[in-house]
Structures are given as structure tokens and as C-alpha cells.
Amino acid sequence: MYVTLYGAAEEVTGSCYFLQTATAKLLIDCGMFQGSKRLELQNRIPASLGAKTLNGVLLTHGHLDHCGRLPQLIKAGYTGPIFVTEGTAAIAKLILTDAAKIEEEDTERENRKRRREKLPLIKPLFRLSETRQVCQQFHLVEYYQWFNVAPGIDAQFIEAGHILGSASIMLKVTEDNQIKNLVFSGDLGRWDAPIMLDPSPPVEADVVFLESTYGDRIHPPLAQTLTEFETLIKKGIAQKGKILIPTFAVGRTQQILYQLASMIRRKVIAPLPIYLDSPMAIAATELYAKHVAFMDNEAKELQITGQLHSDLATLKTCLTVEESKALNNIDGPAIILAGAGMCNAGRILHHFLRQLNSPETLVIIVGYQAKGSIGRDLIAGVSQVKILGETVRVRATVAGLDGFSAHADQKDLLRWLHPCTAGRPRVVLTHGESHSIDQLAYQIDETYKIKCEKPKQGAKLQF
Ligand SMILES: [Zn+2]
Structure with missing residues (x-):
């Protein structure tokens, strides 16, 4: 053969x-x-x-x-x-x-x-x-x-x-x-x-x-990444700005929501507005909930008992462009998860356009960023980036976590x-x-x- x-x-x-x-x-x-x-x-x-x-x-x-x-x-x-x-x-x-x-x-x-x-x-x-x-x-x-x-x-x-x-x-x-x-x-x-x-x-x-x-x-141990993630989220909340997390729709989004739920359940943070601003990530999250039989025991239990749902009582989904645009007018602290994961397209760019210039903003990059992507430049610490044809000054804090792979x-x-x-x-x-x-x-x-x-x-x- x-x-x-x-x-x-x-x-x-x-x-x-x-x-x-x-x-x-x-x-x-x-x-x-x-x-x-x-x-x-x-x-x-x-x-x-x-x-x-x-x-x-x-x-x-x-x-x-x-x-x-x-x-x-x-x-x-x-x-x-x-x-x-x-x-x-x-x-x-x-x-x-x-x-x-x-x-x-x-x-x-x-x-x-x-x-x-x-x-x-x-x-x-x-x-x-x-x-x-x-x-x-x-x-x-x-x-x-x-x-x-x-x-x-x-x-x-x-x-x-x-x-x-x-x-x-x-x-x-x-x-x-x-x-x-x-x-x-x-x-x-x-x-x-x-x-x-x-x-x-x-x-x-x-x-x-x-x-x-x-x-x-060799990836950093997951426990270490989660501790860093918690520290960052607490810092973002203290800054009272928007916490922007570019995410891949399938897998990474669900993992991040799962960690945020855990932090709220353990009272590491108080419940705060969390926005899932990506139709595809919303659909993928629904699929994960529907196919819980293929998950590990903890995830299964959290889903079946409704615990995950009640931990994430402050989670709102933004399906339409209007709902996404409305996020421009909300006050912080708030967490916004939006695509695309590599910051090369999608709604995350519109949030970047409005928020990168603000020192209260925190950007947490949780996924792989290809060479030449805006996400890669942000992690490298550039002072300005070009987004949708406009040059934007970066005054936000940017942090990259590579342990979520x-x-x-x-x-x-x-x-x-x-x-x-x-x-x-x-x-x-x-x-x-x-x-x-x-x-x-x-x-x-x-x-x-x-x-x-x-x-x-x-x-x-x-x-
Ligand atoms: Zn794959």
C-alpha cells in the first residue's frame, strides 16, 4: 500500500x-x-x-x-x-x-x-x-x-x-x-x-x-498561565477600562469563558460585564454546551448542573453589528472577547481602533499570532499600529500569554x-x-x- x-x-x-x-x-x-x-x-x-x-x-x-x-x-x-x-x-x-x-x-x-x-x-x-x-x-x-x-x-x-x-x-x-x-x-x-x-x-x-x-x-505549565491570567484580569479591573481579549472562536473562547467563570465562582473577582462579540464564537460556544458528553467530568458537571451558566450570569452575547457598536459607549471595567483570534480581521479591530489609545485599556493576547499580524506587533510593544487604514497610538497595556495552546x-x-x-x-x-x-x-x-x-x-x- x-x-x-x-x-x-x-x-x-x-x-x-x-x-x-x-x-x-x-x-x-x-x-x-x-x-x-x-x-x-x-x-x-x-x-x-x-x-x-x-x-x-x-x-x-x-x-x-x-x-x-x-x-x-x-x-x-x-x-x-x-x-x-x-x-x-x-x-x-x-x-x-x-x-x-x-x-x-x-x-x-x-x-x-x-x-x-x-x-x-x-x-x-x-x-x-x-x-x-x-x-x-x-x-x-x-x-x-x-x-x-x-x-x-x-x-x-x-x-x-x-x-x-x-x-x-x-x-x-x-x-x-x-x-x-x-x-x-x-x-x-x-x-x-x-x-x-x-x-x-x-x-x-x-x-x-x-x-x-x-x-x-515545551509549553509553560497551564497552572502558571492561569495564575498570570488572573493577575492580568484583576489589574484590568483595577484600571476600570476595557479588557480586550482577541479569541479564536472554536476552543479558545470556551476555555477563556471557563476560566472567567472559575474566577467568579471562587470569588477571585466580582461578577462584571463580559461581552462575547463574535457570532461565530457564540455559535461555537453553543455547540460546546450541546455536546458536553464529549467533555471532561468537571466541564460536564458544570454544564449539566447549570453552575457554568450561573457563574456567567453577566455574560452578554453580541450577534448584530449594532450590538457590537453599542459596546463603544459602555463604561469599564468590562471584558470583551472578539474575533479574529490573530487580530487580522473582525470586530476586535473596531475595538482596537477606539480603545488602544486609552491607558485604562488592557489587551490580553491568548493565542498564536503569525508574523506580520497586528497582535504580534502589539506584543512586541510598538507605539503605534495601523488599523483599518488609520494610525492608532498604543497607550493601552498589552500582555501576551502563550500557555493556552x-x-x-x-x-x-x-x-x-x-x-x-x-x-x-x-x-x-x-x-x-x-x-x-x-x-x-x-x-x-x-x-x-x-x-x-x-x-x-x-x-x-x-x-
Ligand atoms: Zn487543529
């Missing part, structure tokens, strides 16, 4: 593995390349993949870099099942719908310009109608249950602990009377993180495709791999930049005496 890498090789986006046996063809993930024009140009389905001839697609989770090319796969003629957990079906639907809306709006804006300049018009990468078709092809599967995917291939989804619905995928492939166990880690979460269950490592594997996003890093670090990755190392599997490192992959490969060799493989984009591996 062969596995070809159609993405996430020596980089962190575009996850897509193409598995071919004598009797079947499968895709594991079908993600979008993100982050730069060069990468985004690769967002198509290679003809060599033969979309019409695939037996099945399996999704590890609903982040766009794992499911964002599905609409194009459908356009290329794929009509079969897309196997997902219940949580992934919900998250992927939310994320793909949002991405399609943005794609259609961006294309329309570009085409207005092109019409004026008499240039040829462009088409969106995908449309809302195509994302609807993707969701119709979702086929729900339970965690920890083997099921048949294609002739000679059985699959099982196991907990990955990354976001709602996330799974690692185990495949049992029978070929020439031989059975081989393949494991695709997907994105892995951390042990003992709030809300999420711990990742569930595979015990048996002949081949492991292991993500390496933070293969070169939903990704396993080097220690977690080694721990996850451990149970299956006795069987001496082939370990293939993917979903990481070269430096992370090299560092993780070194540690795996040191710890388990296994030499990892580091394939390039398009590599076809034989097993």
Missing part, C-alpha cells in the same frame, strides 16, 4: 493523506493551505487523486486546515461518505459555512474592482451551496468502535483532546493476507487541559503519522507515542515546520531509538 502526502509536509496546513491499497482508495483529512498566497495557490484537488474513484474520506477534526478542501473534492466529483465524529460534524459545518461566506464576499469585492478596471472576473474557491453538500455527505461514527470503510480497511476513531470532536484515526489494512495498523494522530491536545478529555494514545501501530506543530517546544507540546507528543513504541513502528513526522520536525525526530530517537521519516509535500511512501 501507499500513502501520498498532499499537504502538511514540512508545514502546518493543508493536511491531506491519500491511502491506496490494491482494493481501495481513501483520504484522511482534506485540509486547506493557509497563511500565504504561495500556500493558498495550492488549494485545489490534484487530478491524480481521482476524486470520483475514492472509497471514503475520514476527518480527524473540523479545523479548516483539515477539512477546507472538501468542497472542492465534492466539485471534483466525490459523492461518497465523509466519516466524522458527531462533534466534528458540528464544528466542520460551522467553520466551512463561515469560510464560504468570507470567500464569497471577498470574491465579490475583488470582482467589483475588476469590473471597474475591465479585468477578467474570478470565482470563489468554494460556495455556500458546496459546503452544504459536504455536510450532507457526513457519516457519523462513534469513538472507540471499529467500522468498515472500504474493502480490506477497518477504522476506529480515538480521542485526540484537541477541540470538540477531534480524533486520531486508526486503520487496520488487510493486504496479501497481512494486516497492518496505521495511525494518523491528527492534531493532538494536551493532558489535563480544562474542558477537553485527555488524548488517547494508540497501543498498537506499524506506522504512525505524527503531528509535530510544537515538536520543538490547544496543541500538544514536545513532552505531550513523546508521551502519546510511548505505548506503541514497543512494537517498533515506522514514525512519519508531518504537520510541522522543518525545525519542529527535526527537534521532535531528535527527541524520539534519543528516547525510543526510532529514526523518524520526514517526507516532503507530494512524497509517496510505501508500506
